[in-house]
Amino acid sequence: MSRSLVLCRLGTLAVCAMIWFGLFPFLQRWFFFFLRFFSLTNYRPIDGLLRWAISWREDHGSREETEVEEGHREEEELDGEVCRNYRPIEGPSRLAIPWREDHGSREVTEVEESHREEEELDGEVYPVNPSDDLHCDYDSTWETDQSPERSVKRTRTTRTTRRTSLSGYRHFSTFQRAARDMQNYRNDYPGQLCIQSSNDKPNLDFYLGKRPCVPDDVYINDFHNKWKGDYDKLEFVHTFIQWLFPLREPGMNSWASTLTKEEIQEFLASSIAMENLLKSYKLMLDFYGIKLCDEKTGKVEKASNWEDRFNNLNSHTHNSLRITRILKCLGTLGYRHYQCPLVQFFLNETLVYGHLPNVKHSVLNYFLFAVLNKRQRRKLLKFAYLNYNPNDEFVWCPLSVQKVWSEQARQTGF
Known part of the structure; x- marks a missing residue:
């Protein structure tokens, strides 16, 4: 295989990798943007479907507290930190x-x-x-x-x-x-x-x-x-x-x-x-x-x-x-x-x-x-x-x- 062909294939792989790793976060950001847009408008059927897809994911409990380990984004796998008296206090x-x-x-x-x-x-x-x-x-x-x-x-x-x-x-x-x-x-x-x-x-x-x-x-x-x-x-x-x-x-x-x-x-x-x-x-x-x-x-x-x-x-x-x-x-x-x-x-x-x-x-x-x-x-x-x-x-x-x-x-x- 000629050197030019090898370089061409390596260049193709590098371009594909850059597209993938750059495009995926971009699509993810826009997905959540549209999700929030739908929630603030009257597109309730679409909003409900998207929220169901995200919110009803089963958590199999595979993580320990990450709230602090990841900067007290630890405790929250969307749960709000795993998650910082009596009633009522007067005066x-x-x-x-x-x-x-x-x-x-x-x-x-x-x-x-x-x-x-x-x-x-x-x-x-x-x-x-x-x-x-x-x-x-x-x-x-x-x-x-x-x-x-x-x-x-x-x-x-x-x-x-x-x-x-x-x-x-x-x-x-x-x-x-x-x-x-x-x-x-x-x-x-x-x-x-x-x-x-x-x-x-x-x-x-x-x-x-x-x-x-x-x-x-x-x-x-x-x-x-x-x-x-x-x-x-x-x-x-x-x-x-x-x-x-x-x-x-x-x-x-x-x-x-x-x-x-x-x-x-x-x-x-x-x-x-x-x-x-x-x-x-x-x-x-x-x-x-x-x-x-x-x-x-x-x-x-x-x-x-x-x-x-x-x-x-x-x-x-x-x-x-x-x-x-x-x-x-x-x-x-x-x-x-x-x-x-x-x-x-x-x-x-x-x-x-x-x-x-x-x-x-x-x-x-x-x-x-x-x-x-x-x-x-x-x-x-x-x-x-x-x-x-x-x-x-x-x-x-x-x-x-x-x-x-x-x-x-x-x-x-x-």
């Missing part, structure tokens, strides 16, 4: 910065009363040294209550290489990536550009029943009345979760809007919005095989159909991303005292009873660190450490803290 004076980390100034719930001794212990200062092998740069749990969250990661040296080379610490790097996202949420998204006030408040209007969510075109009351118990819809439709549990961070549904501070304040001042958010929480708890036993304390327990729903939760891991979003939303929109009971429930189910093995590390990396109250986080971490097996592979708190807890357990005969 505008309590609404100024409701999503900031709670350092212990809240009212005491029944759950906290039953663990008063642990609360007092978890309120003390722990001797955590940055040179600790399991010290996480993005976790403020062990700092004093007056210490602000850190938003800048310090430079690491050989300690990182040594830690990640040890088999017992193999989960630490994943935890540290997740911790950056969760601290960003707990610290009210430092550095985030403030969206200017607008008369358009899509999340609030949706919760007041004034507009449907997009692109599903469903009103809030229809979710509560028609979607409850329709587990196929709740599983395979991926565009509603950002509307039911809005956050101050964007999700993968481009039709959903992030919360503004003005919107949050008006939301918390509205008894209708707060009541509807509680119904949305119950809707998703039922989907996961859980029921809310006490609206005042947030206590939850397994529902009668828990085995079937747990199987679904364990096999479709994008639901872990949804639960992370739900926990963040509870902390942002006035139900922060619901966070601890729900996380405690998942710790019991995963670490004590051995259910939901595919959810266990989501609970430890994300759910637990969504809890805004620092003392409650410490209590939950202590429970997790004492029930984690094997104990020497626990990476979610510094070694110095683990030694304190181990000594206390030895003395009490735990």
Whole structure:
């Protein structure tokens, strides 16, 4: 074969490759452009067909949390990050910065009363040294209550290489990536550009029943009345979760809007919005095989159909991303005292009873660190450490803290 013929064929292949890799993204962008165009016009039949083709894709749960691993686009496979209190909170004076980390100034719930001794212990200062092998740069749990969250990661040296080379610490790097996202949420998204006030408040209007969510075109009351118990819809439709549990961070549904501070304040001042958010929480708890036993304390327990729903939760891991979003939303929109009971429930189910093995590390990396109250986080971490097996592979708190807890357990005969 002549050299000119070989060069000609190679050139043809190169041109075909450039056309393919350039044309496919172009067609994909225009496809979503036309999809959005149809949703904003009266072409409902075409719009419905296109949304069905996209939204009803089955998720086989093959991914772990990618929300943080891909920049907290992690938690969202269109589910809104796998996925950053009581009702209703009264008085505008309590609404100024409701999503900031709670350092212990809240009212005491029944759950906290039953663990008063642990609360007092978890309120003390722990001797955590940055040179600790399991010290996480993005976790403020062990700092004093007056210490602000850190938003800048310090430079690491050989300690990182040594830690990640040890088999017992193999989960630490994943935890540290997740911790950056969760601290960003707990610290009210430092550095985030403030969206200017607008008369358009899509999340609030949706919760007041004034507009449907997009692109599903469903009103809030229809979710509560028609979607409850329709587990196929709740599983395979991926565009509603950002509307039911809005956050101050964007999700993968481009039709959903992030919360503004003005919107949050008006939301918390509205008894209708707060009541509807509680119904949305119950809707998703039922989907996961859980029921809310006490609206005042947030206590939850397994529902009668828990085995079937747990199987679904364990096999479709994008639901872990949804639960992370739900926990963040509870902390942002006035139900922060619901966070601890729900996380405690998942710790019991995963670490004590051995259910939901595919959810266990989501609970430890994300759910637990969504809890805004620092003392409650410490209590939950202590429970997790004492029930984690094997104990020497626990990476979610510094070694110095683990030694304190181990000594206390030895003395009490735990």
